[in-house]
Amino acid sequence: AQTVTQSQPEMSVQEAETVTLSCTYDTSENNYYLFWYKQPPSRQMILVIRQEAYKQQNATENRFSVNFQKAAKSFSLKISDSQLGDTAMYFCAFMKSGGSNYKLTFGKGTLLTVNP
């Protein structure tokens, strides 16, 4: 079974600054996907970024980027130029690759507050 750990329950950052959220995971699988989801007060889970484990290059999406360390089983999210709208719960998630594996295993989440 897979486990995902987010060791920072809460974090805060000043607007326009950079913040990094941590995530580690445990799996015996070699092929898998990692995700960061954002859940604002509206409760809808929004996909922020996705990483395929077979790709060495770190994924980026505008102000969001990841630092994927497969050997260390680490998957951190960096948010640059933080904006007030980035305030939300952030969840790291794991999904096995292949076949019909549409099951996400989530971490407990990190509450990020962006201060003006």
Added chain:
Amino acid sequence: KAGVTQTPRYLIKTRGQQVTLSCSPISGHRSVSWYQQTPGQGLQFLFEYFSETQRNKGNFPGRFSGRQFSNSRSEMNVSTLELGDSALYLCASSLAGVRPTNEKLFFGSGTQLSVL
């Protein structure tokens, strides 16, 4: 393109009752999965349906069940409600190809169930 629609947004029930939640996926999406979110347990996978068949199931008692219709809409049912069933129930849909190589799971805003 309309997103994932969950109804109702809020629901209040009493212990022992049963409840049915509905999820309409994004048009063209064939996979629908359900997650339970609570403050204590976080996000937990309930089950996933594809082409009217349950493909994956999480570790929940038999009181939790679901189904998918030919138009991909899905319902989940919880019978004999317990206080611990109070949670946000999230539905996610995806295209569900043979391999989730480029797949993304899109979530709805959830149904908040309160059991009194």
